[in-house]
Amino acid sequence: MVNNGQQRHGQPSRTALMAAAARAAHLLVDDAPTILADTVALALLADQADELLGYHRSHGVHPVLAGARTTAVxxxxxxxxxxxxxAARGVxxxxxxxxxxxxxxxxSELADRVRVFEVDQPSTQEWKRALLASTATPVPSSTxxxxxxxxxASARSLTELLVGAGFDPARPALVGCLGVTMYLGPDAIGRILAAVAGFAPGTELVVEHLLPAGLCDEAGRAYAAAVMAAAAEHGExxxxFLDIEQMxxxxxxxxxxxVEYVRQREAVDPALWERTDALRPFELSVLARASVPRR
Incomplete structure (x- = not known):
């Protein structure tokens, strides 16, 4: 997450906490079928768990809270x-x-088969390291x-930092960039894309981008208005905002x-939308999937 210079030293961004709370709350307040079973998010909320999850428990049907869970999962x-x-193909x-x-x-059991590189702001990483240590949660050797x-960071320095952590740019990877581009300017987004484009052919990128207000539906515009104000208040x-043509x-x-552009409704199996709870897909963001072509 991006802190724009206003994140407290050694603390995660507020948006990082809210996303983790949404994933944790999905298992506590939503009905089956489960979309994403994040069984660790609750622990990562530490001493803020009661406060953050209390909102979901008490007001889980509220469009903003239900929308946060829908988006995150x-x-x-x-x-x-x-x-x-x-991974089934060897990545x-x-x-x-x-x-x-x-x-x-x-x-995830899949984490035993892949090398994971968690990239984020130094202050968020510092807080996460301390949290994992305080809860006796070891960082796997593969992470x-x-x-x-x-x-x-330039495209080159981002790649160099990854390589320094053990990343091999000559082998394909999956790069996830979720909940990031809305907090960055176009130059920073371009540098990230340029770095990924320099990875091995066959590498895939999944990057989320927010739609301009005119392309959101009523639920998306209401969600954006509420969350955008809260994020700005916390310095984020x-x-x-990008439409599909711009991305x-x-x-x-x-x-x-x-390769493809996927909205919330299309992001998961249709059977997962046969629900009795408050989760409903809405028009807010798009997941763009792209690949590094052979040179």
């Missing part, structure tokens, strides 16, 4: 399903840009926490081949 499920498909590297309090490496300031304003042009300009 659908994008996570789509990306982890892509990783499973790629064994997973780069999580803006990892925040992501828990994949600490809960590296890589501190990076996305606003300052939403800065970038397509951005990916192509930086050497990536667009």
């Amino acid at each position: 659908t994008r996570g499920r789509y990306t982890e399903d892509r990783l499973a498909a790629l 064994d590297q997973y780069v999580i840009l803006g990892a925040g309090l992501d828990s994949f490496a600490y809960r 590296a926490l890589v501190p990076v300031d996305f606003e300052q 304003p939403w800065r970038t 397509d042009a951005l990916l192509s300009a930086h050497g990536l081949r667009p």
Whole structure:
């Protein structure tokens, strides 16, 4: 997550906490079928768990809280399903840009088969390391926490930091970039895309981008209005909105081949939308999937 210089030293961003709370709350307040079973998110909330989960328990049907859960679990499920498909073909590297309090490496059996690189702001990484130590949760030997300031890092320095942590840019990887681009300016987004384009052919990128208000539905606009204000209040304003044509042009300009654009409804199996709870897909963001072509 991006802190824009206002994140407290040694603390995670507020948006990282809210995303983890949404994933944890999905298992506590929503009905079956489960979209994403994040069994570690609760522990990562530490002493803020009661407060953050209390909102979901008491007001779980509220459109903003239900929307937060919908967004967090659908994008996570789509990306982890892509990783499973790629791992079955031999891909064994997973780069999580803006990892925040992501828990994949600490809960998924698939993590035993891939090398995981969690990339985020130094202060968030510092807090997460301390949290994992305080809860006696070991960082697996196959997982590296890589501190990076996305606003300052060049494409080359981002790659060099990953390589320094054990990443092999000559072998394909899956790169996930969820809940990140809205907090960055276009130059920083371009540098990330350029770095990924320099990885091995066959590498895939899943990057989430927020739609401009005119392309959101009523639920998406209401959610954006509420969450955007809260994020700005905590020093993490939403800065970038892209329609599909703009994202397509951005990916192509930086050497990536667009593959598909997936909205919330399409991100998971249709059977998962046969629900009796408050989770409903809405038009807010798109998951763009792109690949590194053969040179």
